[in-house]
Amino acid sequence: MKFTGQNNEYIEIVSIDKTNAKLLNESKKSALCMVWFKEDGNKINIDAVDYVFNANEIISLxxxxxxxxxxxxxxxxxxxxRSFYCVVDHDSEVGCKGILYYGASTVPIIxxxxxxxxxxxxxxKMLYIEMESRDNLQLEMLQMMLKRLLILCxxxxKDQHLVSKLRTQSIDIIREYNYLVxxxxxTKHTVKEYAQLLFKSPKTLSNLFKKYGDTTPQQFIQNRIMLEAKRLLTYTDKTISEIGFELGFSDVQAFSRxxxxxxxxxPQKFRNREVLPTK
Structure with missing residues (x-):
């Protein structure tokens, strides 16, 4: 089912199985999505990593x-x-920027x-019912229910992946750091550069990340660069030198190291590998 507004804003809900699985392969400009798996054993390769998702797991893409x-x-x-609902512009409403979207170097799993x-x-069920509505409040109702879904997820x-001893303010700093990365x-490869954007010290960020998990602020930057490098090496024909330059390295040797x-x-051996890495 799909709702399309007067300004081409849209939201769609589709049941996916082996007959129409290719819908997930479609990359739509400015689109965000969630996938709720209803059975075990769903196999998807995302950014050159193999995943198996089971019943009642949700991912954000x-x-x-x-x-x-x-x-x-x-x-x-x-x-x-984005025209239907921009999670960045409405972050104060749903708080998912840097957590579910635009910030995780791995696929967020709930x-x-x-x-x-x-x-x-x-x-x-309420979303399906509202999809069939035809009054002038339909857009607002659908946006409201999407917001509820985003808030819940x-x-x-947060409950499953962020340690409980972190205060809301600390979590917000980490979310903003993730988003800025x-x-x-x-173009920015050091913690100091992001600390300046956040008006925090690098030490403050390091202490917060110690409470958050095993990844340091610098490792988070490196993980994001590596994710993009693997994407470009796997899915494009760009030279290693071009990829290194695109990722902000001064020369191909620096990128290769x-x-x-x-x-x-x-990078060349990674590109030439026969078997994709698995999770």
Missing amino acids: TEFHTIKVEAILDAILIRWN KLDEKHIDILTTLF TRLY EQHFK FFSKQEGVS
């Missing part, structure tokens, strides 16, 4: 992910464009328990 479906048994796709399965099932992700990783240190093989 952007237009920048490169997706190759190996097997989809049963899932629900909800997708919308696991649902029975309570939240019931809540989401009811929410999707953001809360669940997503915006500037090609960085990549080899992180991955254990040179």
Whole structure:
């Protein structure tokens, strides 16, 4: 089902199985999506990494992910464009910037328990009903329900992946750091540069990340650069020199040293590999 507004804003909800799995491969400009898997054993390659998603797991994807479906048994796709609802412009409402979207160097995965399965099932029933409505409040109602979905999933992700001892203010700093890295990783490679943007000291950021998990602020930057490097090496014909320059390295040797240190093989050997890395 799909709603399209007067200004080409849209939201769609589609049941996905092996007959129409190619819909997930489509990259739509300025689009965000969530996928709710309903059965075990769904196999998808995302940015050259193999994943297996099981029943009642939800993932968040952007237009920048490169997706190759190996097997989809049963899932629900909800997708919308920026004109319908921009999570960056409305971050104060949903708080998912830098968590579900525009900030994770890995695919955000949410696991649902029975309570939240019931809540989401009811929410999707309401979305289906509103999709069939034809009054002048339809757009606002659909946006409101999408916001509720984003808020719920953001809360669940925080509960499952962010340590409870972090205060809301600290989490917001980490979210903003993640988002800034997503915006500037090609040109800014040091924690100091992001600390200046956040009006914080590098030490403050390091201490926050110690509470957050095992990844340091510098490793977060490096992980994002590596993700993009692997995307470009896997899915484009750009030379290694061109990729290094695009990612902000002064010369191909600097890029090769960085990549080899992180991955254990040179960019050329990574590009020539026969088997994609698995998760």
